[in-house]
Amino acid sequence: MFWRRRKNEDFSEEIQAHIALEAERLRAEGFSAAEADAAARKRFGNVLSAEEQFYETNRWLWLEHLRRDMGYGLRVLLRNPGFTFVAMLSLALGIGVNALMFSVVNALVLRPLPVEKPGELVFLENNHFGIGQSFPNYRDFRDQNQVFSGLMAYRVVQIELDSRVGTARTWGYLATGNYFDVLGIQPALGRFFHKEDERGEGGSPYAVLSYGSWQARYGGDRDIVGKTIRINRHPYTVLGVAPRNFHGTEVFYWPEVWAPMMMEAQIEPGNPWLENRGTFNAWVIGRLKPGVSPSAATANLNTIAAELSRRYPDFDEGLQMHLTRPGLMGDVIGGPMRAVSFALMLMAGLVLLTACANLASMVTARGADREREIAIRLSIGATRWRVMRQILTETVVLAGLGGAAGYGLAQVLSKLLSAWHAPMDFPIQFDVTPDWRVFLFAFAVSLVAGIVFGLAPARHAAKTDMNAVIKGEQLGWRGRRIALRDVLVVLQVAVCFTLVASSQLALRGLQRSTDIHLGFQPQGVSVVQFDLGLAGYTEERGRSFQKQALEAVQHMPGVTSAAYSNSVPLSIDENQNSVYPEDQPNLKASEVIAAATYEVSPNFFTTLGTRMLAGRDFSWHDDRKSPDVAVVNVAFAKQILHTDNPLGKRFHRGPGGPLMEVVGVVEDGKYETPIEAPRPAEFVAMEQHYNTTNTLLVRSSLPQNEVVANMRVAMAKLDPDLPLFGVGGLDQVLGLAFMPGRAAAIALSTFGILAILLAVTGIHGLVSYAVARRIREIGIRVAVGATPAQVLRVVLGRTAWLMTVGCAAGLVLTLALGKILSTLVYGASPRDPLALLGVLTVIILLGLFSSWAPARRAIRVDPVMALRHE
Amino acid sequence: MATRDENNRIALLQGTLDLLILRTLLFGPQHGQGISRAIQAQSDDELLVDHGSLYPALQRLEAQGWISAAWGVSENNRKARFYQLTKSGKQQLTRETNQWKRLAAAIGRVLEPQKSEG
Numbered sequence: 001m002f003w004r005r006r007k008n009e010d011f012s013e014e015i016q017a018h019i020a021l022e023a024e025r026l027r028a029e030g031f032s033a034a035e036a037d038a039a040a041r042k043r044f045g046n047v048l049s050a051e052e053q054f055y056e057t058n059r060w061l062w063l064e065h066l067r068r069d070m071g072y073g074l075r076v077l078l079r080n081p082g083f084t085f086v087a088m089l090s091l092a093l094g095i096g097v098n099a100l101m102f103s104v105v106n107a108l109v110l111r112p113l114p115v116e117k118p119g120e121l122v123f124l125e126n127n128h129f130g131i132g133q134s135f136p137n138y139r140d141f142r143d144q145n146q147v148f149s150g151l152m153a154y155r156v157v158q159i160e161l162d163s164r165v166g167t168a169r170t171w172g173y174l175a176t177g178n179y180f181d182v183l184g185i186q187p188a189l190g191r192f193f194h195k196e197d198e199r200g201e202g203g204s205p206y207a208v209l210s211y212g213s214w215q216a217r218y219g220g221d222r223d224i225v226g227k228t229i230r231i232n233r234h235p236y237t238v239l240g241v242a243p244r245n246f247h248g249t250e251v252f253y254w255p256e257v258w259a260p261m262m263m264e265a266q267i268e269p270g271n272p273w274l275e276n277r278g279t280f281n282a283w284v285i286g287r288l289k290p291g292v293s294p295s296a297a298t299a300n301l302n303t304i305a306a307e308l309s310r311r312y313p314d315f316d317e318g319l320q321m322h323l324t325r326p327g328l329m330g331d332v333i334g335g336p337m338r339a340v341s342f343a344l345m346l347m348a349g350l351v352l353l354t355a356c357a358n359l360a361s362m363v364t365a366r367g368a369d370r371e372r373e374i375a376i377r378l379s380i381g382a383t384r385w386r387v388m389r390q391i392l393t394e395t396v397v398l399a400g401l402g403g404a405a406g407y408g409l410a411q412v413l414s415k416l417l418s419a420w421h422a423p424m425d426f427p428i429q430f431d432v433t434p435d436w437r438v439f440l441f442a443f444a445v446s447l448v449a450g451i452v453f454g455l456a457p458a459r460h461a462a463k464t465d466m467n468a469v470i471k472g473e474q475l476g477w478r479g480r481r482i483a484l485r486d487v488l489v490v491l492q493v494a495v496c497f498t499l500v501a502s503s504q505l506a507l508r509g510l511q512r513s514t515d516i517h518l519g520f521q522p523q524g525v526s527v528v529q530f531d532l533g534l535a536g537y538t539e540e541r542g543r544s545f546q547k548q549a550l551e552a553v554q555h556m557p558g559v560t561s562a563a564y565s566n567s568v569p570l571s572i573d574e575n576q577n578s579v580y581p582e583d584q585p586n587l588k589a590s591e592v593i594a595a596a597t598y599e600v601s602p603n604f605f606t607t608l609g610t611r612m613l614a615g616r617d618f619s620w621h622d623d624r625k626s627p628d629v630a631v632v633n634v635a636f637a638k639q640i641l642h643t644d645n646p647l648g649k650r651f652h653r654g655p656g657g658p659l660m661e662v663v664g665v666v667e668d669g670k671y672e673t674p675i676e677a678p679r680p681a682e683f684v685a686m687e688q689h690y691n692t693t694n695t696l697l698v699r700s701s702l703p704q705n706e707v708v709a710n711m712r713v714a715m716a717k718l719d720p721d722l723p724l725f726g727v728g729g730l731d732q733v734l735g736l737a738f739m740p741g742r743a744a745a746i747a748l749s750t751f752g753i754l755a756i757l758l759a760v761t762g763i764h765g766l767v768s769y770a771v772a773r774r775i776r777e778i779g780i781r782v783a784v785g786a787t788p789a790q791v792l793r794v795v796l797g798r799t800a801w802l803m804t805v806g807c808a809a810g811l812v813l814t815l816a817l818g819k820i821l822s823t824l825v826y827g828a829s830p831r832d833p834l835a836l837l838g839v840l841t842v843i844i845l846l847g848l849f850s851s852w853a854p855a856r857r858a859i860r861v862d863p864v865m866a867l868r869h870e
Numbered sequence: 871m872a873t874r875d876e877n878n879r880i881a882l883l884q885g886t887l888d889l890l891i892l893r894t895l896l897f898g899p900q901h902g903q904g905i906s907r908a909i910q911a912q913s914d915d916e917l918l919v920d921h922g923s924l925y926p927a928l929q930r931l932e933a934q935g936w937i938s939a940a941w942g943v944s945e946n947n948r949k950a951r952f953y954q955l956t957k958s959g960k961q962q963l964t965r966e967t968n969q970w971k972r973l974a975a976a977i978g979r980v981l982e983p984q985k986s987e988g
Contacts, residue, residue: 010951011925013949013951014902014925014950014951015925017901017902017903017948017949017950017951018901018902018903018921018950020948021901021903021904021944021946021948021950022903024946024948025903025907043921044921045920045921045922046922049922050921050922050925050926
């Protein structure tokens, strides 16, 4: 008891010393030993009372009480291992889910970027292109504003990186010279590039490596600084390594290399845009000067924007700027992300609330057994506040234990989540490792949960009528009014129904989505992707390489068909073109329809398994010397050319672009997401429209891994240094397109299982409580001849009624939420009576299952025992 | 020695016990029983120290830091807890003594007004 100033024993000893001294003095005055002793005691008065007084003046008394209550609470919990286990489990799940959700929200929304004074950073957006700014505009903003202490621009880029472990196509940032200085970070090794390092276009071949890249590709070599590495086959000098926790300014994107913006032409070959005011390719982050508000900064930017709009009406007319938070690509991802996070938090909160409700009813049900204990405590002088505190301490202890388990669960799950890589060719990664904020959150949630679910039973206990209880009178079932407990059970059943139903609908939707008509047959197709531009190929060399590669894979064993294209449908690399029918070359911007666009080789449709409905496929004769031809889909013919027979019709590809003649029609397919409505698509000949990004496709009867291995060998023979990416079966490469639906189904199923667990404990708690309260009544009923069925009706009637109401509410909720669900998961429709009926059956079974044990107890009531009771 | 008629003694006013304890300790460290005896003796047996309030008072003064305590041995070789005045306790004693004197004088003036007028 280290917090006590002085022990009770010490005080008793002092009193004994006092009495001894007094007695000695009295003996000295002439009393006999016995007389002196007695007189001294009498003179001192009530020793016990003095000791008690001392005990109560102790200022740490409440702590002492807390310690005792906690000890008692723990003993009570240990005595009821079944209850403790169920309670801790539901709390651990409830709190664990909340802590996990919170660590996701924390990682994506709350945790500031690991840079200096992150609160001062703002992300610039405009009304024309959202998050992109043109580089000339950026320069004007940078040089003319009065509100930023620094304004930097950067861009996500693909690069080919030649390192010790071979060449790889990977991802990085182009960044202006002031990038690191505006962010205010220090390198882990070497130095960063600065404004002075910008020596005109192409004049600063420097690179900064990310910590992860330095470790993985260069083995953490401390002498890397000053060495030359090859990016896109050009030499770059490594200046330094970024700190370990810094992954750029996008929380989900982990680049490997930062290169100066001035190297744009080398990094993005064939696409110089630094001097082009019409290309809105740069992302811009500014650091506000101290004391400048975001609204003042916006006003200043808009003054400059108005000037730009006047001076460059072709590009900037009506340009307006606004500011958002950096980290999630401004509002593009940030907006929906914040909304989804909020929805998930709300759902997790609901789960915890139901867990608390369960525990409240379980503790109250147990309280019925403890009524005598409490009545005795009250009658020997415990205050009601003291009794309430005792019960609250117990529930908080329980919540603390559950919270600790839940936090551990969240730790494990978030580690898994952090290690997860999206199945795509893009370095998406989150760091959701719980930090102190998550710990604090879990702690606070546990404490609040403990108080919330302890409050009702504590209040109930404090209202105990000690006389009635000690005399053995049952207070009887007064619960004809609607109790909070009943409302909670209805809520629980409704939530459970909704979650289980939604996950069912989502799963059935997913099942159906494998039968979606994609407009091509991904099974049996294997792909490799490569970028000839990054690898430094000229157009001539690139064209011949494409043919050689196709030749090589065509002769592999088992290959029935092969082709190449710039990209495949449903991959992240989706391009669109504005299309103008031949007779309407001057459509207004609002009337132009954009079509998905692909540059493909002959046999592309055969290889992919897309049906040709009319006309012909491309041939090797459709080359640079012959007229431009195109294949379109049905939606293109109907929506853009307004005809069922588009063969021979012509259109412009892009404003003022080349005139294309339609030579073939293919079936409609899915291009961006598997759940989109039919949209126009055009296919043009790669021979006529060269593209450096290539996907080589083969259809083969051999197993996929064999085909892929053969393709790697064939490609390595042609150019051993060419990095391949997106290698695998086409259905694997398309995994991303189906990810939102799968993620939604997984999340819903998890929540559904949680909801089932909680509903089971909830209903169990309710029925147990009902039986415990009515043991005497049941005894009387049985004594006067009630059959088991009649007893069950008494005990379960109310529960059945509550469950009916809950299911009805859940059904309404499911139908209402069905719309949202169907946007996430293809084919998930709430109008699925079979699925809903299934859910209803599950809930009824759950109800039966969870009331089984208490109902059996009710049937087995022995009237003699019940009536003699105590 | 005759039995004392304890009913005739004056019960201590609230708050005055603290002052008397501090005053008693001015002469040196003393244990609880000694303090109680000293107060009784110095007041010519007029003041009765109730032990039920003596120890809580000592406890209180110790908590305030005006006295400190340590186990020691009494003159007749008994183990006892000895209390000692601290520096801030001495200051407190001066303050309280002044206050008490002013209070006593004021009460005296109210009870016998003619004297203060004359």
